[in-house]
Amino acid sequence: MTAAMTAPSWLGLEGRICVITGAGGGIGRATALAFAAAGAKLVLLDRDEANADLTRAMIAKGGTEAIALPCDVADPASVAAAGEKAGRLVGRCGVLVNNAGVLRAGTLDSVPLAEWNALLSINLTGYLLCAQVFGRQMRAAGRGAIVHIASIAGSEPQAASGAYSASKAGVKMLSQQLAVEWAPQIRSNVVSPGLVETPMSQAFYAAEGVRERRSAMTPAKRIGRPEDIADAVLFLASERASFVTGQELLVDGGFSQMLMSLIPRPGF
DSSP states (O other): OOTTTTSHHHHOOTTOEEEEETTTSHHHHHHHHHHHHTTOEEEEEESOHHHHHHHHHHHHTTTOOEEEEEOOTTOHHHHHHHHHHHHHHTOSOSEEEEOOOOOOOBOTTTOOHHHHHHHHIIIIIHHHHHHHHHHHHHHHHTOEEEEEEOOGGGTSOOTTBTTHHHHHHHHHHHHHHHHHHSTTTEEEEEEEEOSBOOTTTHHHHHSTTHHHHHHHTSTTOSOBOHHHHHHHHHHHHSGGGTTOOSOEEEESTTGGGOTGGGSOOTTO
């Protein structure tokens, strides 16, 4: 998506109040900056209040209104408090980006139940809690859009990642169910990133040769950037996607289409 396409006149997001979870870094920060450039008002939520405030400071340099609030999406009381304060300080939510998430290693034969539940409480239950709290504000206004960040790991099992794949598969179904139950006032869609370098995945790329091997496996021949995901989120949240709901948008540089290309075919 080009810079011209993200101009406010094209997206129709001027003045919309957008709530972004996990806004302190990576995809969350890139998404917040993209919404700010489109003229939206930002509510930045993160357990790490300092990083959320850093995102707010970056946005403020461009003259856009934003507030940063501490929020643990796994804690119903924390989400409710953030929703009440955001509504009081800024106004009713018009767009929710469910982005907060964690990745923890572990094989299914030995992952502790506490680890399994802790990841699900953030990556899946947290999405529901935020949708409930901010969805009420959208329904009161008669319109709204939710974009959930899932992963290609929600469709293809990612081994040795504990509950991660299960959580992202759950996000996809949660989004579809919300799209049905809350229509026509609220649209709900999913963006599923492929190989993207973020603070959560940066350690992988520190290993020698990993970047080159991963890039070679992707038709686009590069690793994704947080801005690639932010552009897709921006579109699905905007008026340009007003007839799109219950859908998943893969943003993976074509990686998910590579299965047949990995099969040896002598003579081809």
